[in-house]
Structure formats: C-alpha cells, structure tokens
Amino acid sequence: MNELAAEVARRRTFAIISHPDAGKTTLTEKLLLYSGAIQLAGAVRAKKAGRATTSDWMEMERERGISVTTSVMSFEYPHPELPPTAPPVQVNLLDTPGHADFGEDTYRVLTAVDAALMVIDGAKGVEERTEKLIEICRLRDTPVVTFINKLDRECLDPLDLMSDVEKKLGMTCVPLTWPIGMGKRFKGVYDLIHNRLHLFQAQGHDKIQQGILVEGLHDPRLDELLGDQVEELRQAAELLGEASAPLDHAAFLAGKQTPLLFGSAMNNFGVRELLEAYIRLAPGPLAREAITGPAATTAPAPGEPVPTRTVEPTEEAFTGFVFKIQANMDPNHRDRMAFLRVCSGVFERGMRAHHCRLGREVGLGNATMFMARDREIVEAAYAGDIIGLPNHGTIKIGDTFTAGEQLRFTGIPSFAPELFRRVLLKSPLKAKALAKGLHQLAEEGAIQVFKPLVGSMFIVGAVGQLQLEVMKHRLKSEYDVDADYESIEYTTARWITPKPTSKSKIEVQKMLESFQQKNQGNLAHDSHGDLAYLAPNKWNLAKVEERFPDLRFSSTREHT
Secondary structure, eight states: OOHHHHHHHTEEEEEEEESTTSSHHHHHHHHHHHHTSOSSOOOTTOOTTSOOOSSOOSHHHHHHTOOOSOEEEEEEEOOTTSOTTSOOEEEEEEEOOOSGGGHHHHHHHHTSOSEEEEEEETTTOSOHHHHHHHHHHHHTTOOEEEEEEOTTSOOOOHHHHHHHHHHHHOOEEEESEEEEOOGGGOOEEEETTTTEEEEOOOOOTTSOOOOOOOBSTTOHHHHHHHGGGHHHHHHHHHHHHHHSOOOOHHHHHTTSEEEEEEOBTTTTBSHHHHHHHHHHHSOOSOOEEEEEGGGGTSOOOTTOOOOEEEEOTTOSSOEEEEEEEEEOSSTTTTOEEEEEEEEESEEETTOEEEETTTTEEEEOOSOEEEETTEEEEOSEEETTOEEEEEOSSOOOTTOEEESSOOEEEOOOEEEOOSEEEEEEESOGGGHHHHHHHHHHHHHTTSSEEEEESSSSOOEEEESSHHHHHHHHHHHHHHHOOOEEEEEOSOOEEEEEEEOOOSOOHHHHHHHHHHHHHHTGGGEEEETTSOEEEEESSHHHHHHHHHHOTTEEEESEEEOO
16 A cells, blocks of 8 residues: 555544534544543533633634534544554544534535534434434435433433434434443443443543443443343343344445444543544545536536546545635634645645636645644645635635646535625724625625625625624624624525526527516625525515526525
C-alpha cells in the first residue's frame, strides 16, 4: 500500500445527528475526552462559573444550551483491532444542529461525511427530527451507527426501543451492547461481541469511565456483581441470540442495518465502546460523483447529456468541495472560513489549486484544521479530512477545487424558505453594514436574502423562527446593525428557470421578459443573482405555474 492509500485508509469522517436535547453535543464532548483531545469536558448547560462545551462556540449557543451551527473537530484514536504501534485513526467529527430550523446546514454536512452517528434519547425513542434526518441519510445510503443515550435515567424498554428504530427508520438493529437495568437500577452494559461486562459507576461528567471487565455470561462474578439482575441479562442475551440478525457489514454500509449501542454520555458510559465500534465498522473515505468538463460551470443545452465521472479517494490529483461557510468564528478578526472536504489527492500547505467556478488558479494559503473554535495550520490533508480556507468573498458553498481538472461535485442544495421578513433599518448610516452582514450570512447558508425587482428593501427568508432569531442576534452582535423585521405576505419561494423546449434562445428570452413584466411585484433576485418568485400562498403559485407552463418553478436549487 502506497503512502497516499495508507493515509486515506486511516481516515473516518462522520456527523452526529439527533433530535434536539437527545445528548448529541454532550456525546461529542465525551468522544473528544476519550481521544485525549480535551482534558475536561464541559456540560452543555454549564453554570456561569463553569465550562462551556468545546463544540458550541457561538455566544448564543452557550446561553441557550443548543447547537445552531455545525462544529468540526479532528482527533486521533488507536484502531482497536490493530497493534499499538500501528498509526492511529484520524477521526473527523462534525457536530450538527439538532433543531429543525437548521436542517439545511445539517443536510449540507451529510454531503461531506461518509457515515453518521445517530443519538436517541432512551426515554423518548425515535422522534420526528431523527426520522427526517434518516430520510436524508437514506438518499445517500449513508451508514448509520445508533447510540441509545441516557440509560442512567428511566427509559423505554430496550426491546421496545429496538422495535421503534426498526419500524420508524426502516433499518434492522443489531445490538452490540445491551443495558442491565435503567435509571436507579442501571448496572452497566454487556458487550455482546466481546462477551464482557462494563459495570456502571456514576463518576461525574468530567472523568473517564473505566468500568469493570468480566469475561463471559456464565462467569460466577456476574452473579456477585449484578445480583438478581443477572438473570434478566442472560435471558435478554439468549433472546437476542435467537431473534436478532447477525451483523452484515455490507448491509450496514448500504444503510440497511444499524449497529446499536447503549450508554450514558453524561457519565462517559458506553462512549469508548461506541467510538471503537464506529472505528471498526465505518467506511473510510468514499468515492464521489462529479460533473466534468464545461458542464461543470455551464449547463448543457436542453436534451444534451451531463457528463460525470467517479472521483476515487486514492487518486493522485487533489480535489475537494466547499460544503459550509462560517462568518466571524473569531469576532476579533471578522474572519470568514470556508469548510472544504478533501475528496482525493493531497492538500499541502501553501499549494495553489484550480477554482472551477471562477476558472482560475488561486492560492489556498493558510488552511487550518479544527477543534471547534480552536484551529491550527495544516501541513497536509488527505481524502476525508475537513480543512478551513480563509475566505475573502471569492468562495461560495458548492465550489470545487482541483489540481486543474474542470469538475463540480453535486448534491449540495438550498431549500425554499417558509418565513419571510422585510428588513427596516433603524439608522440609514448602517446601510452598508446591513448589506455586508446579510450578504455574508446568506453566503454561509444561515439565511436567504432576496432583493425585490421593485423597491430597495431587503427581504430575508428562513426555514424557521429560530433561524430568524439567530440572524437578528448575529446582525446585532457581529455587525452592530439595529433593524426592525416586518412580517410580509409571502409563504414560499420558487427559483425560475426555463424548461428544456424546442424554442429558440430569442423566444425563451422573450418569454422570460413577459413573465417578469407581468409578475414584477413578486419577483426578486437571491444573493447568487438567481431569479425567484415569492408566492403569497399555494393557490397563487399554482395559478402562475399554470399560466407559464414553459418555466420551471423549483423549490430547491443547487449551490453552484
């Protein structure tokens, strides 16, 4: 195996997904604690004098105890099945927002990972947000490892939780560990693969849980340690041996099976087993499809095929795509960071690369790797790694960088917003700051901004109310912009493009001009300059679509 293939093989890149409050960010902290990346884990809702979580770096996240941005963290961990002298696994972990209002950010993150870790609250089972996230994973056949959290509290029966996952998420569960009791009776978890017991000891959330190992289900020490609960464990293990399907690695990689583990993230219990199971089972960097040639930047004529090719992670030539942009991670420097997933080849410090959308070579400068808000200059990065590129306004979500080949990686969408507000600036002197703030927030996908064809005021669009609140907070704290946000009658937006027809270019142009003249009051350009129709209701939208059958009204657009 050559050096490039060896480096690619030791990469694991995954996102943590869950319903809000299932313990996702707490679990992220504990994974970092086990890796040695941090020495002390913070509670998500820390007291004023206490620690904040490493992954929630935005002030608003710390105040509310929620994640509203995606955090990227990289760390190394020894492979559990390789000798201690073997190179450690490079784990790239993305902690995504759980709240539904930030689903678009989560969707984009899932385009940049090779697997997902799903966290479920043991007291609540599979919740609505989890179902929607798994639908996104299913679109890409993303492998999913499941962690049932909060076993130190009263939870649903483990068999009922298994059934809930299988019924609602359409994946067969394969338990790798099994809980012994719950709440006050929680004694630990039994490792069904390695036949050993990890005995639970509540030690507080900032210490690593070591546990006690006991070999085999029939070890007499089990009776001594578990008392009357030992029979429950033996019966459950017997039942699972008969009823549960064995782990099929191919089915897991296809997203049809999910390995199931139990524990308590707050108490660091079951976290090591989860991390080691993930490293053993999850795939390394996967191949990706990309549009190639002139079609990467210019849509081919109607009816013409779109040329694509598969980019393998072990290819020598460097490729990568931007899936996220974050403004003001360091408020002191007003920086903008573009998050790039390396897809093939080697990124080297100071290298130059071909920016496919701009059609020119650019210097990638001081790229960084992340530990949430903390960062360090990266010397080299391989397929699967997530690096940050300083962005001065030339990089957009969806941009592809290569060693020279014209490519565009696909599948990074923007969704039509459902809430709209007209921005009324309190001080005309802040007009420039407002325009800059809205442009940068739209650039990173936090909101969508529309400039009406008629009138001079900005209209902002969001998927949910919390997204609007975050926008207001950030405009005030990061750009010093005070504004009122007036409700407006629109309920959805559609991006306008001509359908493939036999009409000539001149006829298509005349049709678009006629459409614009008749619907000026509802038309706006988004932050990319694309034409959008803002509809007050579904009836109005249906009528316009009926009157202009040769136009496509799209509820999603590809970042290009």
